[in-house]
Amino acid sequence: MDDTDREILRLLQRDARLTSDELGRRLGLSASQAGRRRQRLEEGPIRGYAACIDPGAAGLGVQAFVQxxxxxxxxxxxxxxxRLAETLPEVTEAFTLTGDADYLLRVWCADLAALNRLVQERLLPHSAVGRVRSQIVMQQLKAGAPLPV
Structure with missing residues (x-):
């Protein structure tokens, strides 16, 4: 991966809908060169493309981190x-950790009642779960930042 590939990654993280023509213009390459580089990156570090959804507009009013x-x-x-974490649609990210908690789950729910149901009816009853702690996000200061490539 060279500097041009890194720049393509930076540009696509900000706008994945850039055409090969636009990439080429911004990088000083032909559209075909930019397209071939993009295709090669899509076979390597680019895992896919996704739409960024506004959680509130989608009816998700509560974001929380659950330890x-x-x-x-x-x-x-x-x-x-x-396997449980993978099946729960409210869990958008899951991490194993060092420290007091074994897992950290990022969850999105419609409201506090839905968060309570997730914790009380899905997480706590699991036979391997010993404790659950939730922190409700009051304000998200930075979201979806691009990776520092």
């Missing part, structure tokens, strides 16, 4: 919890 501590730490328990 999950496991009651037991066996391989099967972690695999079962990972």
């Amino acid at each position: 999950v501590g496991m009651a037991s730490h066996g391989r099967d328990e972690h695999a079962a919890f990972a």
Whole structure:
């Protein structure tokens, strides 16, 4: 990956709908050169393209981070919890952590009642879950920032 590839990644992170013509113009390349470079990057570091949705307009009024501590730490328990997290549409990101919590889940819910149902009816009843702590996001200061390539 050279500097031109990195610039293509920077540009596409800001606007994935740029055409090969526009990429070429911005990079001083022909449209075909820009298109070939983009295609090569799509076979490597570019995982895909997605629309950025306004959560409020989509009916999602509560964003929260949910810390999950496991009651037991066996391989099967972690695999079962990972499967659960994968099936919950409210969970938009899930991380394993060091420190007090074993997992950190970023969740989006319609309202506080929906967040409560997620915690009380889906997370806490899971046999491997020992504790759950939620932090509700009051204001998101930075969202969807591009990677520093």
